[in-house]
Amino acid sequence: MTMNLEEARKLIDQADKELVPLIEQRMNAVVEVGKYKKEHNIPVLDENREKAVLDKIASYTENKDFEDSVRKIFQAIMDTTKEYQQEEIIDK
Template identity: 50%
Template sequence: MSELEQYRQGIDAIDQDLTRLFEARLKTVLKVGEYKKEHNLPVLDASREQKVIAKNVNRLEDKQFEEELTKFFQSMMDITKETQTKMMKS
């Protein structure tokens, strides 16, 4: 197996974990959406989003990835807001 193939296998294993964790996050997001729906709360909580991003950026060991992690979490939260919005409309 080439070095490149080994790296790709490592990425595949990480992607498997990310998929499992993303699914768990979305299931929890739906529970949050149900709570918000029952209590007439808006989907967007901008201050919470900024706190989540900041908290996770602070967890980075390698700060060179700060911009990328910020984009990653912003994209993920955009997806979760869409997911909550769809659920709340049904």
């Protein structure tokens, strides 16, 4: 039997609540990398690192039906972190 809408949304809310502190933890590390890049004049984009991150997270994905979505989500995260490093750290 499928779950009802309310139950499914509760699970989404719970997952979101757990994800936000982890995203913040990731962002804190991204800020440190951004400062290092600024100090050492290193470009924000590191394609090799992004490929390595995507391959690693793909390997963590248990349900392979979700692998492409998980890769897209992490690519969106890294696009956002690059924008943050550029606008909030490099350009300041």
